[in-house]
Amino acid sequence: VQLVESGGALAQPGGSLRLSCAASGFTFSTYAMAWARQAPGKGLEWVSGIYSDGSDTYYADSVKGRFTISRDNAKNTLYLQMNSLKPEDTATYYCARGFSEKIQYWDTDIAYDYWGQGTQVTVSS
Secondary structure, eight states, X not given: OEEEEEOOXXXXXXXXXXXXXXXXXXXXXXXXXXXXXXXXXXXXXXXXXXXXXXXXXXXXXXXXXXXXXXXXXXXXXXXXXXXXXXXXXXXXXXXXXXXXXXXXXXXXXXXXXXXXXXXXXXXXX
C-alpha cells in the first residue's frame, strides 16, 4: 500500500489549493479515505472523510463550507479542494485509508490503517 500526497504549497489568506493523494498497491475503489492535518506543536486533526463510492462525506467544523473532499476511482486518486484558506489551515496534510468501504468514527485514528508521508500547506501573506 502506498499513499503519496502532493499539492501542498504556500498560499495567501483567502486563496485556494487542491491536494491530491495518489494511491497504489490496493483496490482504491473499495476503501474509504480521509484527510487529516497536523499543525506545528499541535495534535492531529481529522479534516474530512469519504466513502469508497463517494456517496457520503464528512467534514470537521473548522473546514466545513470551505473544503471539499472528492475522489476519482478510475485514477486511484483522492482530492481535497481547499478554498478561503486561513492562516490556521497551515499544517502538514495527510491522506489515510480506512479499513473498508465505509467509515465508522471517521474522525478517530482507529478508523485508518495506512497513511501517506504528508504535504505541507502554509497560509501566510
